[in-house]
Amino acid sequence: MRTSPCSFALAMLVGSGSCWLAPGLAGCDKSAQHTPSTAEGSGSAVAAIAAVPAVAAAPAAGVQIFIDTALAATIPPAQLAGWPRLDTLVPPEVRKLGTWEAVSLEGGKPQPTEILRPSSAYPDMVPAIFPGDGGGVAFGMFDPVELAKKGKPAMREDHVTAIRIKLGQGGSRGQNDDGGGAAGDPTKLVVTFKTPAGTTTLTGDKLIGLPREAMPGSPDQKGWRLTTLLDAAGVKTYHHLVLSDASGTSLTLEKADLGDTTIPFIKLNKQGALRFRVLKKVGAGWTPSGDLRALVAIEAK
Numbered sequence: 001m002r003t004s005p006c007s008f009a010l011a012m013l014v015g016s017g018s019c020w021l022a023p024g025l026a027g028c029d030k031s032a033q034h035t036p037s038t039a040e041g042s043g044s045a046v047a048a049i050a051a052v053p054a055v056a057a058a059p060a061a062g063v064q065i066f067i068d069t070a071l072a073a074t075i076p077p078a079q080l081a082g083w084p085r086l087d088t089l090v091p092p093e094v095r096k097l098g099t100w101e102a103v104s105l106e107g108g109k110p111q112p113t114e115i116l117r118p119s120s121a122y123p124d125m126v127p128a129i130f131p132g133d134g135g136g137v138a139f140g141m142f143d144p145v146e147l148a149k150k151g152k153p154a155m156r157e158d159h160v161t162a163i164r165i166k167l168g169q170g171g172s173r174g175q176n177d178d179g180g181g182a183a184g185d186p187t188k189l190v191v192t193f194k195t196p197a198g199t200t201t202l203t204g205d206k207l208i209g210l211p212r213e214a215m216p217g218s219p220d221q222k223g224w225r226l227t228t229l230l231d232a233a234g235v236k237t238y239h240h241l242v243l244s245d246a247s248g249t250s251l252t253l254e255k256a257d258l259g260d261t262t263i264p265f266i267k268l269n270k271q272g273a274l275r276f277r278v279l280k281k282v283g284a285g286w287t288p289s290g291d292l293r294a295l296v297a298i299e300a301k
Helices: 005-012 045-050 077-082 144-148 226-233
Strands: 063-067 070-075 100-106 113-116 126-131 137-142 155-157 162-167 190-195 198-203 213-215 218-225 240-245 250-254 262-268 274-282 285-292 295-300
Touching: 077 126, 126 144, 137 144, 144 262, 190 226, 198 226, 218 226, 226 262, 226 295, 240 285, 250 285, 274 295
Parallel strands: 063 162, 190 295
Antiparallel strands: 063 070, 100 113, 100 162, 126 137, 137 155, 190 198, 213 218, 218 262, 240 250, 240 295, 262 274, 274 285
Protein backbone atom coordinates (compact mmCIF):
# COMPACT_ATOMS: atom_id res chain seq x y z
CA MET A 1 0.00 0.00 0.00
CA ARG A 2 1.28 3.45 -0.84
CA THR A 3 1.61 5.79 2.16
CA SER A 4 0.95 9.46 1.50
CA PRO A 5 3.42 12.08 2.82
CA CYS A 6 0.70 13.47 5.10
CA SER A 7 0.00 10.02 6.60
CA PHE A 8 3.73 9.50 7.22
CA ALA A 9 3.96 12.85 9.03
CA LEU A 10 1.00 11.91 11.20
CA ALA A 11 2.61 8.62 12.14
CA MET A 12 5.82 10.36 13.18
CA LEU A 13 4.09 12.93 15.41
CA VAL A 14 3.18 10.83 18.44
CA GLY A 15 0.00 11.93 20.16
CA SER A 16 -0.85 14.33 17.31
CA GLY A 17 -4.10 14.04 15.43
CA SER A 18 -4.03 16.88 12.89
CA CYS A 19 -1.90 18.40 10.11
CA TRP A 20 -1.59 21.78 11.86
CA LEU A 21 1.49 20.33 13.59
CA ALA A 22 3.23 19.90 10.18
CA PRO A 23 1.57 22.41 7.88
CA GLY A 24 4.41 22.56 5.37
CA LEU A 25 4.19 18.91 4.22
CA ALA A 26 2.96 18.28 0.73
CA GLY A 27 -0.40 16.61 0.55
CA CYS A 28 -1.76 18.29 3.62
CA ASP A 29 -4.79 20.29 2.61
CA LYS A 30 -4.87 23.71 4.30
CA SER A 31 -8.62 23.41 4.57
CA ALA A 32 -8.16 20.28 6.67
CA GLN A 33 -5.61 21.89 9.01
CA HIS A 34 -6.86 22.10 12.57
CA THR A 35 -7.48 25.52 14.08
CA PRO A 36 -6.97 25.25 17.82
CA SER A 37 -9.86 26.27 20.01
CA THR A 38 -9.58 28.82 22.80
CA ALA A 39 -9.43 26.02 25.34
CA GLU A 40 -6.49 24.36 23.53
CA GLY A 41 -4.28 27.44 23.22
CA SER A 42 -3.19 29.85 20.53
CA GLY A 43 -1.13 27.39 18.45
CA SER A 44 2.12 29.08 19.49
CA ALA A 45 4.29 27.92 22.39
CA VAL A 46 5.38 31.49 23.10
CA ALA A 47 1.81 32.73 23.07
CA ALA A 48 0.70 29.87 25.32
CA ILE A 49 3.36 30.73 27.92
CA ALA A 50 2.51 34.42 27.75
CA ALA A 51 -1.14 33.59 28.30
CA VAL A 52 -0.44 32.05 31.73
CA PRO A 53 -1.36 34.69 34.34
CA ALA A 54 1.43 35.90 36.64
CA VAL A 55 1.27 34.57 40.18
CA ALA A 56 0.32 37.40 42.53
CA ALA A 57 2.68 38.20 45.36
CA ALA A 58 1.61 36.65 48.64
CA PRO A 59 0.06 39.18 51.03
CA ALA A 60 1.91 40.12 54.21
CA ALA A 61 1.27 37.59 56.96
CA GLY A 62 1.15 40.14 59.78
CA VAL A 63 3.19 39.72 62.94
CA GLN A 64 3.22 37.28 65.85
CA ILE A 65 3.60 38.50 69.43
CA PHE A 66 5.07 36.24 72.09
CA ILE A 67 5.14 36.71 75.85
CA ASP A 68 8.26 34.86 76.97
CA THR A 69 7.83 31.63 74.95
CA ALA A 70 4.03 31.63 74.58
CA LEU A 71 2.22 33.00 71.53
CA ALA A 72 -0.03 35.82 72.79
CA ALA A 73 -1.46 37.21 69.55
CA THR A 74 -1.20 37.23 65.76
CA ILE A 75 -1.90 40.66 64.32
CA PRO A 76 -3.23 40.71 60.72
CA PRO A 77 -2.00 43.34 58.24
CA ALA A 78 -5.36 45.14 58.22
CA GLN A 79 -4.99 46.01 61.91
CA LEU A 80 -1.77 47.93 61.24
CA ALA A 81 -3.71 50.82 59.70
CA GLY A 82 -4.59 52.03 63.20
CA TRP A 83 -0.93 52.13 64.33
CA PRO A 84 -1.81 50.14 67.49
CA ARG A 85 0.30 50.35 70.62
CA LEU A 86 2.04 47.08 71.36
CA ASP A 87 0.91 47.07 75.00
CA THR A 88 -2.75 47.13 73.89
CA LEU A 89 -2.26 43.90 71.91
CA VAL A 90 -1.19 41.65 74.79
CA PRO A 91 -3.19 40.28 77.77
CA PRO A 92 -4.08 42.92 80.43
CA GLU A 93 -1.94 41.30 83.11
CA VAL A 94 1.28 41.92 81.16
CA ARG A 95 0.60 45.40 79.77
CA LYS A 96 2.70 47.44 82.20
CA LEU A 97 5.70 48.55 80.15
CA GLY A 98 7.90 48.80 83.22
CA THR A 99 7.69 45.02 83.71
CA TRP A 100 9.12 44.28 80.25
CA GLU A 101 12.70 43.14 80.64
CA ALA A 102 13.37 43.07 76.89
CA VAL A 103 11.67 43.28 73.50
CA SER A 104 13.18 41.21 70.68
CA LEU A 105 12.29 42.02 67.05
CA GLU A 106 12.67 39.22 64.50
CA GLY A 107 12.57 39.22 60.71
CA GLY A 108 14.12 42.52 59.77
CA LYS A 109 17.76 41.45 60.08
CA PRO A 110 19.75 38.19 60.20
CA GLN A 111 19.92 38.56 63.98
CA PRO A 112 17.03 39.83 66.14
CA THR A 113 17.13 43.42 67.34
CA GLU A 114 16.81 43.52 71.12
CA ILE A 115 15.69 46.46 73.24
CA LEU A 116 16.62 46.00 76.89
CA ARG A 117 14.21 47.50 79.42
CA PRO A 118 12.36 49.64 76.83
CA SER A 119 10.58 51.70 79.50
CA SER A 120 14.00 52.83 80.81
CA ALA A 121 15.77 53.03 77.45
CA TYR A 122 12.96 55.17 76.01
CA PRO A 123 11.29 56.95 78.95
CA ASP A 124 7.98 58.66 78.22
CA MET A 125 7.71 56.75 74.95
CA VAL A 126 5.41 53.94 73.90
CA PRO A 127 5.89 50.96 71.52
CA ALA A 128 3.67 50.58 68.46
CA ILE A 129 3.45 48.68 65.18
CA PHE A 130 2.47 50.27 61.88
CA PRO A 131 2.64 49.77 58.08
CA GLY A 132 6.28 49.56 57.09
CA ASP A 133 8.30 49.83 53.90
CA GLY A 134 7.11 47.55 51.12
CA GLY A 135 3.88 46.67 52.88
CA GLY A 136 5.50 44.82 55.76
CA VAL A 137 5.26 45.41 59.50
CA ALA A 138 7.31 48.11 61.24
CA PHE A 139 7.94 48.62 64.96
CA GLY A 140 8.70 51.93 66.62
CA MET A 141 9.18 53.64 69.98
CA PHE A 142 7.10 56.82 69.86
CA ASP A 143 6.58 60.02 71.73
CA PRO A 144 2.79 59.80 72.41
CA VAL A 145 2.07 62.95 70.39
CA GLU A 146 4.10 61.68 67.43
CA LEU A 147 2.20 58.39 67.56
CA ALA A 148 -1.13 60.24 67.62
CA LYS A 149 0.00 62.19 64.56
CA LYS A 150 1.37 59.01 62.93
CA GLY A 151 4.71 60.73 62.81
CA LYS A 152 8.33 59.74 63.23
CA PRO A 153 9.43 57.25 65.91
CA ALA A 154 12.57 57.71 67.99
CA MET A 155 13.56 54.13 67.11
CA ARG A 156 12.34 52.07 64.14
CA GLU A 157 12.67 48.53 62.80
CA ASP A 158 11.13 47.40 59.48
CA HIS A 159 10.14 43.97 58.09
CA VAL A 160 9.26 42.57 61.52
CA THR A 161 7.58 39.15 61.54
CA ALA A 162 7.71 38.32 65.26
CA ILE A 163 7.98 40.30 68.49
CA ARG A 164 9.08 38.56 71.68
CA ILE A 165 8.45 40.28 75.01
CA LYS A 166 10.49 39.00 77.94
CA LEU A 167 8.99 39.79 81.32
CA GLY A 168 11.03 40.64 84.41
CA GLN A 169 11.05 37.84 86.95
CA GLY A 170 10.18 38.52 90.60
CA GLY A 171 10.11 41.79 92.51
CA SER A 172 7.76 44.72 91.94
CA ARG A 173 9.74 46.53 89.25
CA GLY A 174 7.49 48.38 86.82
CA GLN A 175 4.24 47.74 88.68
CA ASN A 176 3.67 51.48 89.11
CA ASP A 177 4.35 52.26 85.47
CA ASP A 178 1.79 54.75 84.18
CA GLY A 179 1.48 52.76 80.96
CA GLY A 180 -0.60 49.63 80.96
CA GLY A 181 -2.59 49.36 77.78
CA ALA A 182 -5.43 51.56 79.00
CA ALA A 183 -4.36 54.37 76.70
CA GLY A 184 -7.07 56.51 75.19
CA ASP A 185 -6.95 58.06 71.74
CA PRO A 186 -5.33 61.51 72.18
CA THR A 187 -7.25 62.86 69.19
CA LYS A 188 -10.47 62.27 71.17
CA LEU A 189 -9.38 64.40 74.13
CA VAL A 190 -11.53 67.41 75.04
CA VAL A 191 -10.52 70.22 77.38
CA THR A 192 -13.41 72.48 78.38
CA PHE A 193 -12.77 76.18 79.09
CA LYS A 194 -15.32 78.12 81.08
CA THR A 195 -15.17 81.93 81.20
CA PRO A 196 -17.63 84.71 82.12
CA ALA A 197 -18.25 85.08 78.39
CA GLY A 198 -19.21 81.43 77.89
CA THR A 199 -17.81 77.94 77.38
CA THR A 200 -15.45 76.75 74.67
CA THR A 201 -13.57 73.51 74.03
CA LEU A 202 -10.17 72.49 72.70
CA THR A 203 -10.26 69.08 71.05
CA GLY A 204 -7.38 66.62 70.94
CA ASP A 205 -6.90 66.79 67.18
CA LYS A 206 -6.25 70.54 67.47
CA LEU A 207 -4.23 70.19 70.65
CA ILE A 208 -1.67 67.78 69.18
CA GLY A 209 -1.16 70.20 66.33
CA LEU A 210 -0.03 73.00 68.65
CA PRO A 211 3.73 73.61 68.78
CA ARG A 212 5.45 72.05 71.79
CA GLU A 213 8.53 73.04 73.74
CA ALA A 214 10.97 71.35 76.07
CA MET A 215 9.77 70.90 79.63
CA PRO A 216 11.76 73.04 82.09
CA GLY A 217 14.34 70.83 83.77
CA SER A 218 13.71 67.91 81.35
CA PRO A 219 14.68 69.02 77.84
CA ASP A 220 14.14 65.52 76.41
CA GLN A 221 10.43 65.77 77.24
CA LYS A 222 8.06 68.02 75.31
CA GLY A 223 4.72 69.59 76.07
CA TRP A 224 2.82 72.85 76.27
CA ARG A 225 2.82 75.76 78.66
CA LEU A 226 -0.64 76.40 80.04
CA THR A 227 -0.65 79.79 78.31
CA THR A 228 -0.43 78.00 74.93
CA LEU A 229 -3.71 76.18 75.62
CA LEU A 230 -5.37 79.34 76.93
CA ASP A 231 -4.39 81.26 73.80
CA ALA A 232 -5.67 78.45 71.56
CA ALA A 233 -9.02 78.52 73.39
CA GLY A 234 -9.25 82.29 73.21
CA VAL A 235 -8.93 82.87 76.96
CA LYS A 236 -7.23 86.25 77.32
CA THR A 237 -8.36 87.75 80.63
CA TYR A 238 -8.45 86.15 84.07
CA HIS A 239 -7.37 86.71 87.66
CA HIS A 240 -7.22 83.09 88.67
CA LEU A 241 -7.79 79.67 87.14
CA VAL A 242 -9.42 76.54 88.51
CA LEU A 243 -8.11 73.40 86.78
CA SER A 244 -9.87 70.02 87.16
CA ASP A 245 -8.94 66.47 86.18
CA ALA A 246 -11.04 63.44 85.28
CA SER A 247 -11.18 62.25 88.90
CA GLY A 248 -12.70 65.53 90.10
CA THR A 249 -9.51 66.81 91.74
CA SER A 250 -9.07 70.56 91.28
CA LEU A 251 -6.25 73.07 91.60
CA THR A 252 -6.41 76.86 91.78
CA LEU A 253 -3.73 79.09 90.25
CA GLU A 254 -3.43 82.81 90.82
CA LYS A 255 -2.27 84.74 87.77
CA ALA A 256 -0.09 86.94 89.96
CA ASP A 257 1.86 83.89 91.14
CA LEU A 258 2.83 82.80 87.64
CA GLY A 259 5.93 83.93 85.80
CA ASP A 260 9.34 82.91 84.50
CA THR A 261 10.13 80.92 87.66
CA THR A 262 6.68 79.34 88.10
CA ILE A 263 5.50 77.66 84.92
CA PRO A 264 2.30 75.58 84.58
CA PHE A 265 3.17 72.82 82.11
CA ILE A 266 1.15 70.11 80.36
CA LYS A 267 2.31 66.98 78.54
CA LEU A 268 0.61 63.98 77.00
CA ASN A 269 1.45 60.94 79.11
CA LYS A 270 1.65 57.24 78.21
CA GLN A 271 -2.03 56.74 79.01
CA GLY A 272 -3.09 59.32 76.45
CA ALA A 273 -4.11 61.82 79.15
CA LEU A 274 -2.93 65.38 79.80
CA ARG A 275 -0.57 65.47 82.79
CA PHE A 276 -0.49 68.91 84.43
CA ARG A 277 2.21 70.14 86.81
CA VAL A 278 3.42 73.47 88.12
CA LEU A 279 7.20 73.69 87.72
CA LYS A 280 9.01 76.02 90.11
CA LYS A 281 12.61 77.14 89.72
CA VAL A 282 14.66 76.14 92.77
CA GLY A 283 18.34 76.95 92.50
CA ALA A 284 19.63 75.50 89.23
CA GLY A 285 16.77 73.03 88.87
CA TRP A 286 12.99 72.80 88.69
CA THR A 287 10.65 71.23 91.25
CA PRO A 288 7.20 69.93 90.21
CA SER A 289 4.06 70.55 92.28
CA GLY A 290 0.30 70.77 91.84
CA ASP A 291 -0.06 67.48 90.00
CA LEU A 292 -3.18 66.65 87.94
CA ARG A 293 -3.01 63.38 86.00
CA ALA A 294 -5.82 63.88 83.48
CA LEU A 295 -6.66 67.52 82.87
CA VAL A 296 -10.16 67.96 81.42
CA ALA A 297 -11.43 71.43 82.40
CA ILE A 298 -10.21 74.98 83.11
CA GLU A 299 -12.35 77.73 84.57
CA ALA A 300 -11.14 81.33 84.25
CA LYS A 301 -12.41 83.86 86.77
